Amino acid sequence: MSIAVDAMGGDHAPHVNVDAAVAASREFGIASLLVGSASRLEKLLAETGYSGSQIEIVDAPQVITMDDPATAAVRRKRNSSIRVAANCVRDGRAEGLVSAGHTGAAMVSAKMVIGTIEGVDRPALAAILPNLSGHCLLLDVGANPDAKTQHFKEFAVMGSIYAQLVFGKESPSVGLMSIGEEDTKGTDRTKEAFKIVKEAGLNFIGNVEGRDVFNGKVDVIVTDGFTGNVILKVSEALGEMVEKLLREEIKRTLQASVGFLLSRSAFRSFKQRLDYSEYGGAPMLGVQGCVIICHGRSSAKAIKNAIRFAAEFSRQKLAQKIQSSIAELHSREASLVKA
Structure with missing residues (x-):
């Protein structure tokens, strides 16, 4: 290989x-x-x-x-x-x-x-982000800034399969990024996407909000490439800012410096969780x-x-698993149409 x-x-x-x-x-x-x-x-x-x-x-x-x-x-x-x-x-x-x-x-x-x-129809970029329960998967983060409603279902299926592999969860939870938890919240596109993702046969928990990226509520967050890219870039900048502020505070006083020496392993672990290099990059699913x-x-x-x-x-065999699940989804949809 x-x-x-x-x-x-x-x-x-x-x-x-x-x-x-x-x-x-x-x-x-x-x-x-x-x-x-x-x-x-x-x-x-x-x-x-x-x-x-x-x-x-x-x-x-x-x-x-x-x-x-x-x-x-x-x-x-x-x-x-x-x-x-x-x-x-x-x-x-x-x-x-x-x-x-x-x-x-x-x-x-x-x-x-x-x-x-x-x-x-549209491959998606998926990024792993740290949160309070470990990690969550966010997609799309840039491949499809103008994703259409039907693409959200593809993203959800592919993201769920990928999360099974990287998180080791048999049935990862899937949420749709919106401005409120109610299914009536959001744009016309996200409200329509809610309906079709709900029918995809996944562990769909409904709409999630921006705060849910970090609170550990959901394993997979589905959104368009524009919104996802903004979330990703803000998350990266926030992590860098927090690290920089911590360093400045540590250097500012003797007491903080002593505290850092006593908590060095905890700070090292904190930095590692925010370090994008631990995950390598974003797969194109x-x-x-x-x-x-x-x-x-x-x-x-x-x-x-x-x-x-x-x-x-x-x-x-991630690609083959995605192909199999997408084929199964389309077969199920075709059966419903015939019925």
Whole structure:
């Protein structure tokens, strides 16, 4: 099993991607295809002192920059690192793809080159967020800012299957993001979405509100990509602000500094729960294979964990499970129509 890594993608590429592939091999025994400028990657790999056989370099001389329009760039730059990495998954050379590069280009490559699961109209990005009971899953967080009503049901089904895998819960609870718990609250779109998600055969608990992201009430929160992306970015900024304020308070007084020394392990645990690098990135649910989209600023640790998650999702046959559940859903809907 190999995971294709868009080695030229990310703010700190390519060296963090090389370091991540080396760490994934050494720590987890996972093989990687480093896709990008062969000459640069060979030099960086040699500098790590890696002597194993689990890392292969695949030459891709072109790079899609953050200024490039996603769809046009993927079509035009056929030898770009993200496009070639997607080709590797499509052709069976790799079972998953990890990219910290141009998010739009990664999503276009996943849909256009790798292809979507039969029955899925819109793949969704899913993010794991910390809360008081552990974690919750939020989707979509950016792939579909203008999601239509019927897409919410797909998101709910895919999110439920993913949550079963990562949270180990047989029947994770699913909620629909709105401005009130009552089914009469929300926009026309969310009120209609409430009706169709309710019929999806999931553990649907109804509408949830913004506060429920963090209070541990629900396992899976379904929303459109615009709202989800705003929640994700606010959550990340809030975590960074809290950490910064704590550091400032600790430095401000001797008493606080002593208190920190006595509670260092608790602070370390707190920081770890807020650290996005622990989760690697956001999987793109609904495409063939496994595609993990990472932060542009991702560290080697984050990319390494994304590689680990991609390998695990592939081993657990996440895409096949989603396809089976979507097919079952459509079959049930067809039976109801005939009846």
